[in-house]
């Protein structure tokens with residue numbers, strides 16, 4: 331186990347930010363920590379990295395209890411905070427060197443590592459530019475680079491793609507995927523389902539300071555007793571089909587609407603081929619299926635959207 335939190339409670343005056351929260355990160359995995367605004371994601375990270383004390387519970391890092399300053403353990407972590415931590419008047423390269431110095435990376439290694447990260451993060455062309463002139467996405471990428479100068483074993487990213495352009499977002503996701511392939515353990519917080527679905531090997535969903543579900547995204551979507559919905563578009567309305575479809579195993583409901591027939595089935599009814607077989611003689615012009623996504627899982631567990639009203 332690279333990191334774990336057990337039964338952690340963290341209060342801010344009247345707010346219980348973490349309410350008996352437990353989570354662990356295993357070596358080599360990309361753990362996606364998902365939760366809406368104010369769920370406690372950043373607090374969980376701050377407690378895990380020993381940046382703030384918990385009121386109760388245990389934290390362990392790299393197989394040992396994390397107590398006090400835990401400096402030796404912290405050195406093995408690269409933290410990309412939610413709020414940018416960069417020196418605006420320094421260039422991209424200078425920022426990397428600065429963070430390398432903070433972590434006592436020896437100068438030759440520092441130079442080598444900075445150039446490698448500039449290249450990997452797509453910032454080599456702007457290495458000399460003061461980062462105050464950077465776009466939000468470029469700053470985010472540099473922020474990640476700074477956390478990696480000391481080649482940590484565990485990389486923690488707190489919503490690294492908020493407010494970045496699509497190109498930078500893609501760059502960041504590819505970079506994380508690549509780091510994971512190279513053996514780095516990653517803890518990734520986000521409220522963007524599709525990002526987590528893409529890169530996380532395991533997902534923990536939290537809300538109001540508690541873990542509400544966990545597993546791979548397939549497990550989470552499968553666990554949900556969701557209905558599978560299939561819409562078949564026919565050449566012409568076929569009222570006769572309704573009765574024969576109703577008799578198919580697992581079918582719950584048929585909703586005809588003009589030439590479209592929407593068939594709702596129990597989860598994992600595995601009746602798709604039977605449904606299509608019955609529809610074929612009537613001329614099928616289109617088939618649309620709606621698989622549950624992590625977003626549906628989340629909505630069904632919490633009754634909330636991940637980020638209310640935010641447009642992407």
Ligand SMILES: Nc1ncnc2c1ncn2[C@@H]1O[C@H](COP(=O)(O)OP(=O)(O)OP(=O)(O)O)[C@@H](O)[C@H]1O
Pocket residue numbers: 342345346347365366367368369370371372373374412521
């Ligand atoms: N320093 C603080 N003082 C008081 N309350 C705080 C502090 N930090 C966080 N909180 C509260 O604790 C709860 C959890 O906040 P946290 O920032 O951990 O959530 P989050 O999941 O990271 O949210 P976001 O998606 O907005 O970043 C919130 O109710 C927040 O208002």
Ligand SMILES: [Mg+2]
Pocket residue numbers: 371372373412488489
């Ligand atoms: Mg946060």
